[in-house]
Amino acid sequence: MAVKKLPNNNTKKTIIILSTLAALIGIGIATGFINFTPMQSGKPSLAKDKKCFEDLKRKNSPQELMEIMKKKKMTESYCDLL
Numbered sequence: 001m002a003v004k005k006l007p008n009n010n011t012k013k014t015i016i017i018l019s020t021l022a023a024l025i026g027i028g029i030a031t032g033f034i035n036f037t038p039m040q041s042g043k044p045s046l047a048k049d050k051k052c053f054e055d056l057k058r059k060n061s062p063q064e065l066m067e068i069m070k071k072k073k074m075t076e077s078y079c080d081l082l
Helices: 009-031 046-059 062-071
Strands: none
Touching: 046 062
Protein backbone atom coordinates (compact mmCIF):
# COMPACT_ATOMS: atom_id res chain seq x y z
CA MET A 1 0.00 0.00 0.00
CA ALA A 2 1.43 3.33 -1.06
CA VAL A 3 1.58 6.11 1.46
CA LYS A 4 0.29 9.48 0.25
CA LYS A 5 2.71 12.29 0.74
CA LEU A 6 1.11 15.35 2.29
CA PRO A 7 1.60 18.58 0.32
CA ASN A 8 4.25 20.78 1.82
CA ASN A 9 3.66 24.30 3.09
CA ASN A 10 4.72 25.99 -0.19
CA THR A 11 2.22 23.96 -2.19
CA LYS A 12 -0.59 24.92 0.18
CA LYS A 13 0.33 28.61 -0.09
CA THR A 14 0.47 28.38 -3.89
CA ILE A 15 -2.96 26.76 -4.05
CA ILE A 16 -4.40 29.44 -1.76
CA ILE A 17 -2.86 32.27 -3.80
CA LEU A 18 -4.02 30.88 -7.15
CA SER A 19 -7.55 30.18 -5.94
CA THR A 20 -7.76 33.69 -4.44
CA LEU A 21 -6.56 35.17 -7.74
CA ALA A 22 -9.17 33.17 -9.67
CA ALA A 23 -11.87 34.32 -7.24
CA LEU A 24 -10.84 37.98 -7.59
CA ILE A 25 -10.88 37.75 -11.39
CA GLY A 26 -14.29 36.07 -11.27
CA ILE A 27 -15.68 38.77 -9.00
CA GLY A 28 -14.18 41.48 -11.23
CA ILE A 29 -15.81 40.03 -14.33
CA ALA A 30 -19.16 39.53 -12.55
CA THR A 31 -19.26 43.12 -11.31
CA GLY A 32 -18.14 44.56 -14.65
CA PHE A 33 -14.88 45.96 -13.30
CA ILE A 34 -12.96 43.71 -15.70
CA ASN A 35 -14.25 43.65 -19.26
CA PHE A 36 -12.85 42.42 -22.54
CA THR A 37 -13.67 45.31 -24.84
CA PRO A 38 -10.62 46.62 -26.71
CA MET A 39 -9.50 50.13 -25.89
CA GLN A 40 -9.26 52.74 -28.63
CA SER A 41 -6.20 54.68 -27.54
CA GLY A 42 -5.47 57.04 -30.38
CA LYS A 43 -4.46 54.23 -32.75
CA PRO A 44 -6.30 54.55 -36.06
CA SER A 45 -8.33 51.67 -37.31
CA LEU A 46 -6.59 48.99 -39.29
CA ALA A 47 -8.57 49.75 -42.46
CA LYS A 48 -7.54 53.42 -42.37
CA ASP A 49 -3.93 52.43 -41.70
CA LYS A 50 -3.93 50.06 -44.71
CA LYS A 51 -5.36 52.81 -46.92
CA CYS A 52 -2.58 55.16 -45.83
CA PHE A 53 -0.01 52.45 -46.59
CA GLU A 54 -1.43 52.02 -50.08
CA ASP A 55 -1.21 55.81 -50.59
CA LEU A 56 2.42 55.74 -49.47
CA LYS A 57 3.20 52.89 -51.90
CA ARG A 58 1.56 54.80 -54.74
CA LYS A 59 3.35 58.10 -54.02
CA ASN A 60 6.87 56.79 -53.32
CA SER A 61 9.39 54.66 -55.16
CA PRO A 62 10.38 51.30 -53.65
CA GLN A 63 13.68 52.75 -52.43
CA GLU A 64 11.94 55.67 -50.71
CA LEU A 65 9.41 53.29 -49.21
CA MET A 66 12.22 51.15 -47.74
CA GLU A 67 13.78 54.24 -46.15
CA ILE A 68 10.41 55.19 -44.65
CA MET A 69 9.97 51.66 -43.27
CA LYS A 70 13.40 51.78 -41.61
CA LYS A 71 12.51 55.04 -39.83
CA LYS A 72 8.94 54.05 -38.87
CA LYS A 73 8.35 53.12 -35.23
CA MET A 74 6.03 50.27 -34.24
CA THR A 75 3.60 52.65 -32.53
CA GLU A 76 3.55 55.04 -35.47
CA SER A 77 0.76 54.92 -38.03
CA TYR A 78 1.31 55.07 -41.77
CA CYS A 79 -1.06 58.04 -41.80
CA ASP A 80 1.47 59.96 -39.69
CA LEU A 81 4.03 59.47 -42.45
CA LEU A 82 1.91 60.94 -45.27
